[in-house]
Amino acid sequence: MRWRAWQALAAFAGGIVLLAMSGCGSSSSVSTSSGVTPTPTPTPTPVNNTLPVSVNAGPNNNNVNELLASVTICVPGTSTCQTISNVLVDTGSVGLRLLGSAVTLSLPTATTSSASPLGNCATFASNSYAWGPVATADIQLAGETASSVPIQIINASGFPAAPEACSQGGSNTDEATLGATGILGVGLSAQDCGSACTVSTGPAVYFSCPNSGCVPTTATLQQQVQNPVALFAQDNNGLVITLPALDASGDPSASGSLVFGIGTQTDNALSAVQVYTTDAQGNFLVTFNGQTYSNSFLDTGSNGFFLLNANTLGVPTCSVNTSFYCPASTINYTAVTTGTNGVANTIAFSLANANALFNTGNTAFNDIGGPNVGGIDLGLPFFFGRPVYVAIEGASTSGGTGPYWAY
Amino acid sequence: MRIIAAVVLIVWTSTVPARAALGEPHEAVQLDMQRMKGTLVTRQLSGYTVEEIKRPDGAILREFVSPDGKIFGVAWQGMTMPNLTQILGPSAADFQQATAGPHRRGPLSVHVGHLVVETGGHMRDYHVRAYLDNLLPSGVSEDVVQ
Numbered sequence: 205m206r207w208r209a210w211q212a213l214a215a216f217a218g219g220i221v222l223l224a225m226s227g228c229g230s231s232s233s234v235s236t237s238s239g240v241t242p243t244p245t246p247t248p249t250p251v252n253n254t255l256p257v258s259v260n261a262g263p264n265n266n267n268v269n270e271l272l273a274s275v276t277i278c279v280p281g282t283s284t285c286q287t288i289s290n291v292l293v294d295t296g297s298v299g300l301r302l303l304g305s306a307v308t309l310s311l312p313t314a315t316t317s318s319a320s321p322l323g324n325c326a327t328f329a330s331n332s333y334a335w336g337p338v339a340t341a342d343i344q345l346a347g348e349t350a351s352s353v354p355i356q357i358i359n360a361s362g363f364p365a366a367p368e369a370c371s372q373g374g375s376n377t378d379e380a381t382l383g384a385t386g387i388l389g390v391g392l393s394a395q396d397c398g399s400a401c402t403v404s405t406g407p408a409v410y411f412s413c414p415n416s417g418c419v420p421t422t423a424t425l426q427q428q429v430q431n432p433v434a435l436f437a438q439d440n441n442g443l444v445i446t447l448p449a450l451d452a453s454g455d456p457s458a459s460g461s462l463v464f465g466i467g468t469q470t471d472n473a474l475s476a477v478q479v480y481t482t483d484a485q486g487n488f489l490v491t492f493n494g495q496t497y498s499n500s501f502l503d504t505g506s507n508g509f510f511l512l513n514a515n516t517l518g519v520p521t522c523s524v525n526t527s528f529y530c531p532a533s534t535i536n537y538t539a540v541t542t543g544t545n546g547v548a549n550t551i552a553f554s555l556a557n558a559n560a561l562f563n564t565g566n567t568a569f570n571d572i573g574g575p576n577v578g579g580i581d582l583g584l585p586f587f588f589g590r591p592v593y594v595a596i597e598g599a600s601t602s603g604g605t606g607p608y609w610a611y
Numbered sequence: 612m613r614i615i616a617a618v619v620l621i622v623w624t625s626t627v628p629a630r631a632a633l634g635e636p637h638e639a640v641q642l643d644m645q646r647m648k649g650t651l652v653t654r655q656l657s658g659y660t661v662e663e664i665k666r667p668d669g670a671i672l673r674e675f676v677s678p679d680g681k682i683f684g685v686a687w688q689g690m691t692m693p694n695l696t697q698i699l700g701p702s703a704a705d706f707q708q709a710t711a712g713p714h715r716r717g718p719l720s721v722h723v724g725h726l727v728v729e730t731g732g733h734m735r736d737y738h739v740r741a742y743l744d745n746l747l748p749s750g751v752s753e754d755v756v757q
Binding site: 329 | 666667668669670688689690691692693694695696710716717718719720721722729730731732733734735736737738739740753754757
């Protein structure tokens with residue numbers, strides 16, 4: 205009960221902050237001299253585009269490298285809103301997904317072309333899934349607003365159970381299993397599935413859920429769960445993630461920001477960074493120890509550097525938690541990241557003994573990692589101490605058209 | 612109504628649990644191909660055979676078969692995670708026991724007995740590989756399973 209009270213307080217405080225911010229944005233107005241025809245201005249009045257984020261132990265008090273933010277949702281077209289804290293910020297997925305148990309608003313639910321409820325399935329590399337209906341909400345992040353956005357309500361009460369084609373691995377149904385109140389997917393794509401789900405039911409991401417049960421269906425791009433940033437009224441071509449540098453032994457927590465837009469305001473100019481474009485899946489190349497891994501990516505939702513395996517890296521995994529490496533002492537590495545545009549640069553990173561770091565009680569680390577299949581996953585440790593720009597597919601920016609990473 | 616019934620039937624058959632999986636005989640590959648409604652390409656390599664099933668949406672399941680006809684490894688690549696219970700077959704229970712409890716955020720690397728399961732990737736591009744090290748043909752590295 206004490207914890208619930210704390211959570212409610214945190215959500216309340218978040219609401220106050222957001223109100224104050226939107227007040228700032230709307231108070232700035234353009235005045236014109238009387239008798240002079242105003243010059244049309246191509247840029248909208250700037251709004252507050254900076255959302256605070258933090259890295260801490262999370263709502264279950266047992267996580268590390270968990271990047272969290274507060275998200276405000278509203279019944280579309282109304283000022284009936286709710287702020288939800290402890291939402292995981294994830295560049296490895298797309299779309300806002302909120303636990304049904306955390307959503308108190310009554311949101312309109314989406315339907316298929318045959319008027320059946322539309323179900324959505326998200327799967328994760330941790331071999332778990334999130335299942336629930338697609339609903340529509342206005343989303344407010346800092347002073348930015350996206351209207352009528354399809355989102356997923358995870359484990360919504362009264363909605364059919366996950367069909368077998370979705371229930372793969374562990375189910376994320378509550379804070380204990382999800383480790384957060386929701387997921388704010390702000391990756392490189394505009395939708396969670398994209399064109400594949402407009403023509404094929406094979407991916408089993410969308411389901412038609414009449415009373416007889418849920419069956420895979422196709423969904424138009426507009427029906428799909430959307431990257432809210434792409435639907436902002438402004439600053440909608442991407443975002444910048446800024447987190448502080450850390451000590452090698454980690455920090456108790458860390459605070460940073462999501463700055464929306466790229467090159468749209470004075471605080472999000474592309475400066476002193478290189479643009480690395482990706483393929484349509486959001487992958488680029490990482491060359492490490494003479495091998496090039498083509499399915500590589502950046503992911504704030506992964507809590508370590510994930511690469512190779514114990515045999516190929518020559519580093520043992522931890523005895524208890526084999527999903528992390530436990531070298532005897534810290535190892536320094538370099539790798540080359542290469543965009544599909546050919547831009548290549550060397551990055552440096554370290555792997556320390558994850559067990560030893562976990563035992564410090566700190567929650568923010570720039571030097572933990574574990575094995576991975578398919579490519580090199582530059583997780584949250586990569587983001588500490590360097591701004592990372594995330595340009596959404598098809599979006600026009602001062603650094604070219606997305607999708608790309610820049611750092 | 613007739614059309615709806617047909618659609619339901621097709622979906623039902625596509626989600627029937629397959630018998631084909633890690634540790635099963637070579638013949639089981641045919642069942643996976645039917646289940647995935649995929650196309651099969653067989654490659655004979657030094658010391659083992661690769662059966663690659665490609666689904667119409669691009670998802671790929673590779674099954675690695677030893678000369679004595681056992682599936683010693685499986686690898687997946689697709690927009691979503693696969694159903695590991697199907698793919699791991701008799702080893703699925705060991706895997707589920709080893710991964711019980713709160714979910715981690717990030718890829719899994721599970722070693723339990725002779726079973727190794729590794730996952731990775733992100734939304735729209737997931738990768739999985741699994742093998743049984745006691746079924747690896749002599750002279751064949753686990754690195755081929757990918």
